[in-house]
Amino acid sequence: MKRILSMIVCGCLAAGMLTGCGSRNNVADTAQEAGGAEEENTVEAVENTEVPGEETEPVEVKIWHDGDEAIMGKIEATVNEALKDQQISISFEKKSGLTDQLQLYGNDAANGPDLYFYAHDTLGTFVEMGIAAPISDVAGEDVFSGLLPMTVEAGTYKDVQYFMPVYFETLLFMYNKALWEGEVPETTEELYAYMEAHTDTGAGTYAVVNQHSTAYNVAPFINGFGGAVIDKNGQPGLNLAQTIEAVEYNKKFAALQADGDYNTVTTLFNEGKAAAIIGGPWLVSGIKEAGIDLGIKSLSDFKLPNGNGLAPFSGVQGVGVLKHAVDEKKDAIAQVLKVMAGREVGEALALGSNCAPANMEAYANPEVEANEMIIAIKETAETAQPMPNIPEMSVMWGPAEGLLAAVNKSGEDVKTAAERCQQDALTAIADMQ
Amino acid sequence: MKKRKKLIPWLQSMPAMILIAIIIVFPVLYTGYISLTNMNLYHWFDFKVIGLSNYARALTKVDSGFLSALLTTILWTVFNMVIQVSAAFFIALGLNTEGLKIGRIYKTLLMFPWAMPSYISILLWRVGIFNTEFGLVNKVLVSMGLEKVNFLSRNVPAFLSCMVLNLWMALPFMIMTIDGALQSIDKSSYESAQMEGAGFWAKHFHITVPALRVVIMPAVIMTTFTTFKQFDIIYLLTMQKGALSGASLQTIITYAHQNAFVSNNYGLSSAVSIIIFGIIILFSLWTNRSIKED
Numbered sequence: 001m002k003r004i005l006s007m008i009v010c011g012c013l014a015a016g017m018l019t020g021c022g023s024r025n026n027v028a029d030t031a032q033e034a035g036g037a038e039e040e041n042t043v044e045a046v047e048n049t050e051v052p053g054e055e056t057e058p059v060e061v062k063i064w065h066d067g068d069e070a071i072m073g074k075i076e077a078t079v080n081e082a083l084k085d086q087q088i089s090i091s092f093e094k095k096s097g098l099t100d101q102l103q104l105y106g107n108d109a110a111n112g113p114d115l116y117f118y119a120h121d122t123l124g125t126f127v128e129m130g131i132a133a134p135i136s137d138v139a140g141e142d143v144f145s146g147l148l149p150m151t152v153e154a155g156t157y158k159d160v161q162y163f164m165p166v167y168f169e170t171l172l173f174m175y176n177k178a179l180w181e182g183e184v185p186e187t188t189e190e191l192y193a194y195m196e197a198h199t200d201t202g203a204g205t206y207a208v209v210n211q212h213s214t215a216y217n218v219a220p221f222i223n224g225f226g227g228a229v230i231d232k233n234g235q236p237g238l239n240l241a242q243t244i245e246a247v248e249y250n251k252k253f254a255a256l257q258a259d260g261d262y263n264t265v266t267t268l269f270n271e272g273k274a275a276a277i278i279g280g281p282w283l284v285s286g287i288k289e290a291g292i293d294l295g296i297k298s299l300s301d302f303k304l305p306n307g308n309g310l311a312p313f314s315g316v317q318g319v320g321v322l323k324h325a326v327d328e329k330k331d332a333i334a335q336v337l338k339v340m341a342g343r344e345v346g347e348a349l350a351l352g353s354n355c356a357p358a359n360m361e362a363y364a365n366p367e368v369e370a371n372e373m374i375i376a377i378k379e380t381a382e383t384a385q386p387m388p389n390i391p392e393m394s395v396m397w398g399p400a401e402g403l404l405a406a407v408n409k410s411g412e413d414v415k416t417a418a419e420r421c422q423q424d425a426l427t428a429i430a431d432m433q
Numbered sequence: 434m435k436k437r438k439k440l441i442p443w444l445q446s447m448p449a450m451i452l453i454a455i456i457i458v459f460p461v462l463y464t465g466y467i468s469l470t471n472m473n474l475y476h477w478f479d480f481k482v483i484g485l486s487n488y489a490r491a492l493t494k495v496d497s498g499f500l501s502a503l504l505t506t507i508l509w510t511v512f513n514m515v516i517q518v519s520a521a522f523f524i525a526l527g528l529n530t531e532g533l534k535i536g537r538i539y540k541t542l543l544m545f546p547w548a549m550p551s552y553i554s555i556l557l558w559r560v561g562i563f564n565t566e567f568g569l570v571n572k573v574l575v576s577m578g579l580e581k582v583n584f585l586s587r588n589v590p591a592f593l594s595c596m597v598l599n600l601w602m603a604l605p606f607m608i609m610t611i612d613g614a615l616q617s618i619d620k621s622s623y624e625s626a627q628m629e630g631a632g633f634w635a636k637h638f639h640i641t642v643p644a645l646r647v648v649i650m651p652a653v654i655m656t657t658f659t660t661f662k663q664f665d666i667i668y669l670l671t672m673q674k675g676a677l678s679g680a681s682l683q684t685i686i687t688y689a690h691q692n693a694f695v696s697n698n699y700g701l702s703s704a705v706s707i708i709i710f711g712i713i714i715l716f717s718l719w720t721n722r723s724i725k726e727d
């Protein structure tokens with residue numbers, strides 16, 4: 001009896017373990033299934049198509065993001081309000097490490113999202129993986145007509161528009177008005193002179209802090225000197241003479257800018273131990289909480305010794321459509337994109353979160369026009385360079401930051417480090433294939 | 434009847450074996466399969482079997498960088514294990530001193546680093562201990578009128594800093610193991626030795642160490658493997674994306690990660706994983722053989 005019982009229990013346990021391995025009918029497991037005209041998707045697509053005289057079914061569009069939940073909340077509220085009569089709603093879900101998550105679920109209709117909301121620089125990766133659909137598959141060209149050209153260009157990969165910009169960011173010069181003495185300089189040399197006079201590293205007080213060994217934060221110098229982290233053809237530019245010159249120039253600033261780690265520089269500024277910081281609009285909420293009277297200046301207003309302004313990268317935040325969602329929710333997604341590209345979302349983001357909207361009409365709002373930060377970002381964006389969106393960029397951050405850390409933190413010779421890191425970058429790119 | 438008797442244990446252990454097959458064997462086999470394909474960013478869904486070329490590529494990565502990483506890994510493992518076992522031995526002896534008051538509180542406090550999630554411990558040490566502006570060590574140095582030191586910007590201080598943190602995190606396990614083993618030693622042996630005139634060192638060298646050896650060996654082997662394939666301490670302290678410290682310290686695992694896993698080339702990174710897996714299996718076989726010979 002005991003034996004029989006133990007056999008039954010063993011059998012039940014084994015069966016129970018394997019229960020989770022079953023598949024659901026509507027899961028699209030492979031690219032072919034999701035990309036092709038599979039039966040289940042076709043049935044759902046038909047179900048979602050509006051038929052005159054019939055009541056439409058509510059449609060929820062699921063969007064994954066890795067950004068600020070308050071910003072996503074504003075977009076969600078505005079879009080849902082605009083589309084409530086059409087019974088279309090969106091829901092944002094935060095996923096840390098979104099690129100990795102989309103690699104796993106980007107093609108999974110059952111468990112993955114319909115859209116993703118992310119920075120434009122990962123676009124090439126998603127397109128090459130075969131999970132991103134062209135925007136033209138769901139919406140017409142007119143959806144881009146009211147958007148800033150720079151943001152639209154950032155969402156183009158191999159001449160196809162895969163990305164619908166919503167807002168954009170650039171680095172800014174942010175200073176504490178209570179601590180900064182006199183006028184903010186017009187040139188980087190004057191800025192350096194100010195830093196030398198007002199920095200006491202032993203006491204832990206700084207004139208300006210910056211993430212001096214992070215490629216994104218040093219890009220204003222690299223681009224301003226005419227160098228490049230990587231060019232449009234995927235060729236790394238770490239050992240270009242202009243890049244080396246820029247890294248060498250940045251080194252003297254780095255010596256007066258504390259460790260350069262994000263948490264360190266942010267805390268120094270928020271605690272009043274640094275008079276200025278080079279950072280983005282994402283720092284503003286913390287700065288406001290710290291009660292700092294914030295002044296802002298566009299980085300492009302600082303002239304380098306070669307006469308060029310500092311030229312940061314611009315990062316465009318926006319939405320991409322996943323291929324499987326085109327078949328299932330095409331009409332709903334088209335409506336969502338239209339609202340997201342519109343003036344209401346732009347104004348809501350500008351007024352509520354200090355984001356610079358991609359929609360041009362939003363700038364006509366007097367309150368937006370009076371926002372010092374948004375206008376500084378818009379001004380900087382005119383000379384800023386959109387971050388490269390080619391897949392090779394994803395492996396460039398490591399070698400570029402390796403170069404900066406070696407020079408600024410370990411005191412390695414710039415040329416030697418540049419050659420080594422250029423080689424690392426070439427190897428990393430070759431390893432992608 | 435005999436056949437049936439033989440079959441029953443297999444059937445009874447079947448659920449556990451299925452579980453092991455799903456959790457351990459399948460991922461290894463699948464990684465082996467992926468290592469034979471060209472699965473990468475450009476062939477995410479349409480990948481195909483390409484034979485052993487990923488292995489050929491992975492083996493060409495056994496360059497000077499790999500050899501230096503291997504040397505660092507060996508030094509890292511040896512230093513950590515020697516210090517860890519010795520320190521844990523003396524601390525455990527201290528905890529077993531006769532007449533020690535509130536010994537349980539000491540033991541609980543010593544367990545604390547082990548109970549904390551390693552990710553949190555590492556980031557706390559990075560900011561709270563080693564940071565140039567807010568770290569405890571630099572605060573002490575500045576208060577003594579000395580210059581700030583960036584402990585993580587160069588290889589030797591970074592290696593030592595990582596080692597101190599690893600010891601802080603790993604010692605509790607070893608202390609607990611040795612403490613437990615010490616309880617099993619017959620106290621009368623010490624009394625006899627004392628009557629024979631044996632001192633502190635003689636007692637422990639001739640009685641404690643031989644008695645502990647067999648008991649703590651599994652824990653030492655397990656910890657050696659954990660230390661050998663240590664990734665998170667070195668990565669999070671010195672190589673975290675966006676916060677590189679300047680040190681170029683590499684162990685074979687961080688080296689493999691940097692060279693194969695950031696490229697989204699799953700075929701190549703799987704081949705590297707299988708090679709490392711093979712090395713660890715060989716190491717494990719060799720260790721087991723050594724124990725049997727003992």
